[in-house]
Amino acid sequence: MMEYKGYIGKVEFDDEAEIFHGEVVNTRDVITFQGTTVAEIKQAFHDSVEDYLDFCAQLGHEPEKPFTGKFMVRIPPDLHRRIYSSARIAGKSMNAWVIEQLKQSTAFVH
Template sequence: MSAMNYKGYSARIEYDDADEIFFGRIAGITDGVSFHADTVKDLKAAFHEAVDDYIRTCAAIGKPPQKSYSGQLMLRVSPEVHAAAARAAELSGKSLNAWGEEALKQAAA
């Protein structure tokens, strides 16, 4: 799996060997926006077109396009994991939020 980025939007890219096409879907939005092409160059153009069309369509219907996350994340974990994370944060001299952000950045990289 790979990803593309354009105008603050990201897309997950996959390859369908049976149809011999690349396809993608814009990630992080609830609206279903997908695209496909036969070559990587054409896929990039199709992704840009899909993002631009999504933004234009939202404007035409008076709906703000979904774009970014608020930065607030609610996780439900077991009490044991919560306690271990809080302990690790304290031992590293960081708040649980700062420690968790660092851990998520490393895991997402």
């Protein structure tokens, strides 16, 4: 994984073609890049993000932000009830309680 301007690039190596290829994974827009060396793939990633931002500017469109801050998830009703009850017991809103739990479980990820 690589990060540039908030965009996260995932890179894979194609052994047959002997090339690195990647894509930005935290936007719905399609942003891809490729290179034959680590230096090339990093530069291609940065160039692709810059090209995307320039393209959006030329069209007068706002580039898609990597994250909106909204997280929608479907869960079983019983788990929903348990989360709600746990939040109430902790004296927090369900949103605040879930954020706290997610922060604790992802503390090692930057």
